[in-house]
Amino acid sequence: DIVGKKREALSYPLKVVEIGKNEIDPVLWGKNFPFEYDGFVKTEIDYGATRYGGSKQFDRLERYPALRRLYAGNAFGVDYKEERGHHYAAIDQEKTKRVSVVQQPGACVNCHAAEAPLMIEEMGWEAFNRAPYDSLKGRAKTGSSCSDCHDPETMALRITRPAFRIAMEAAGVDLKKATRQEMRAWVCAQCHVEYYFKGEDKVLTLPWSRGRSIDSIEVHYDEYAFKDFTHKETGAPMIKIQHPEFELWGTGVHAKSGVACADCHMPYIREGSVKISDHWVRSPLDHLEQTCQTCHRLTKEELNERVISIQDRTAALLRRSELALIAAIDAIAAARAAGAGDDDLGEALRLHRAAQMRWDFISSENSTGFHSPQEAARVLAESIDLARQAELAAGKYDPGRDRGRM
Amino acid sequence: DIVGKKREALSYPLKVVEIGKNEIDPVLWGKNFPFEYDGFVKTEIDYGATRYGGSKQFDRLERYPALRRLYAGNAFGVDYKEERGHHYAAIDQEKTKRVSVVQQPGACVNCHAAEAPLMIEEMGWEAFNRAPYDSLKGRAKTGSSCSDCHDPETMALRITRPAFRIAMEAAGVDLKKATRQEMRAWVCAQCHVEYYFKGEDKVLTLPWSRGRSIDSIEVHYDEYAFKDFTHKETGAPMIKIQHPEFELWGTGVHAKSGVACADCHMPYIREGSVKISDHWVRSPLDHLEQTCQTCHRLTKEELNERVISIQDRTAALLRRSELALIAAIDAIAAARAAGAGDDDLGEALRLHRAAQMRWDFISSENSTGFHSPQEAARVLAESIDLARQAELAAGKYDPGRDRGRM
């Protein structure tokens, strides 16, 4: 009956339990919000693979063999899989060889456990980041929870991760003034961003001092003369880029039009007489009708074609860029074999670093270019150019030549 | 006055004169359609330069000096200007040095004179194309007219240029079945397309046998082993691409969404109380509110920013591609100086042709990438890669090496 429905809807939220300030157990939160909870737990489901993404945890190193050589010298060269639902955030982190082949810092826990904010409060920011991952993983069990994104009192969206707050405040953003629409992207930007571990304390840091485009990020890293690893074959000081979804999205037409992550990854769905946000956060290709059709009056097939054609172009450029990078690595390795040292190869190594950083910015970004199609292609074009220049520079090495004139 | 407005709305257009089957004089057509005519004659106006386009007839060779060397051996290297309104179609063709430094065929007249269809009817298709341009230019005086696009009886859009009809029919398209929206792009595609002069008769031909993407166009030309000119410095057999607006637009999101040329370049405008198509065909940046706001609820400033940011990315890649092409030309020239012959440089020359063809496809396209932003960047990425590979291939030439092993 309509009256009943109305009362039910308006008497919402039905606070059946009080949620404590530090409560992270989704089950308890779920008692008050059963619809959202139902979606949330579905992130455990494997809905299968899409052309480039989806929840099937395939091995990225097998699918794109070039990655093994490009990441030579970094843990990603040992184990790198396609990501899946939030349910697995803590599970997959504990299982990956990236935490066993090398000793990782507690900083890893920041984005993989709902316990993180509490542990940070108790241990202090530096101590938490510095602590060995193995010493914290025992407690970091809840991969994702309502508390990551919501204020238990008001259910409003909130920022719970220090690294993002620090980076935004350094950029002069007053998070208290955030609009609702901004928060619909910023809660995601707590984790779906490029990061590095700064200094002895391994403090989780976002490289945004100069801006969030790959060009600005490069300036940030070069100023610190920072490197994530030394490339095993070329000896170049490399940067490993991870999931810069927020940064790439920010350069695209959707972001400019105010379309937030939640609009496409948590669309509204109908639950009886009300609509709620679908908390089964996943690939929009798994439910295009809700995610895209409200704004685009196109058929499911048309929308799918739009995405795939953008991704196919990006994927073709990714493969092209990998060929150029491999050629550069071969050329530098050949020069070293012929006796070249770091001082002979300075230019080639600088170019290898710059080229691979750009390729990784698109390769590790998880939309295969969809979040900003033209920018993705532009960045890959630069990557290819710089990689070929690295190959040319290494080719110029001439064993006979008198060192003095270098 | 509103009474007048109401009547006017009902009584427009006003058939005051009969338009003969072969009538090309816009003045006469204009008597029946004064509002369209008013716009049509405005194509004589210089509304100024936009960031990359507009009607200011600047010298493209001065603004982009690399073009002189890239076009070395072709008439475009001598004189190439920014294009302007339809009013100048015949005037600028007669004035360009491209018709004086070399002897051009009548085929040129196809798209630069409203008299063309009539002349073709009289002379026959081959004879018209074959005839020297100088022998026809005396009669080719009306750069553009209503008759190019309209049927005098019904005023419906029509195709008047054989080259487009032949190419479409070869592709299995039945032009009689064309929808109105298709015609709103196809009338433009009679001229705003890549073309070449085929065989002894210099027959105007569109290279679409394999499709309209640059990749398909390349296959078409390679199958004929066709070349427009031989590059003066490298000796490579080159293709000169011209204004592939229709081809690039066809790969973009607007085309997929059924947005035609006329939607952006001839938007509906209010004349008093009637809506007519603005026949002042020009850059949409000169009147964004009519051209884009019909579909996009964005401010003029926002729309302008959208276009400029897309064009800036494209322009940056164009300059990067030019640097790579110049480096390739230098490397090949150096190899020749060191004694390399065509058989030593086969691979380098093939790559120079392929790389420059792609660059030219975006450089000669007049929207600076806007018609299909991601595709424009993709094509330039390939151009850069192939140009650097040409440089590498030429660098491999070793005067000492025994020819046999090449």
Add this chain to the structure above:
Amino acid sequence: MTTRNRSCILAAMLGVACGLAVFTFLYARGPSYLFDDPRTCTNCHVMRAEFDSWNRSSHKGGATCNACHTPHNPAGKYAVKALNGWNHSVAFTTGRFPDPITIKSLNRTVAADNCHRCHEIMVSRMLASYSRKEVDCARCHGSVGHPERN
């Protein structure tokens, strides 16, 4: 000419303009703003496009022009109707209005408020932690009344 004279002429011109507008208001059945039959809006051909698109919209069966474009508290209703009726009559007469016609913030707010009026239940949970001002229905559903324009 002295400022005084100039202002006289201005006043005179203004008078004429008003007269014309009033004429328009009546001739174009300005009072149509006061009724709810969508066809009355098309007394002005410039409303034709929106009428046609509404005619194809999901709301043809659900809502009339005024259901979305006029406030539904009695006072506000006639105030806005009068204001729009007058503004649009003046605009129509002088021909000084944007092309394409684009909704102004007042009327956009009016429309948004009306979404809530009919869909209060459906969106109740969206608004649990936020005020109405913090959600813009038209951002996702801008075309419910007019399918053509995103």
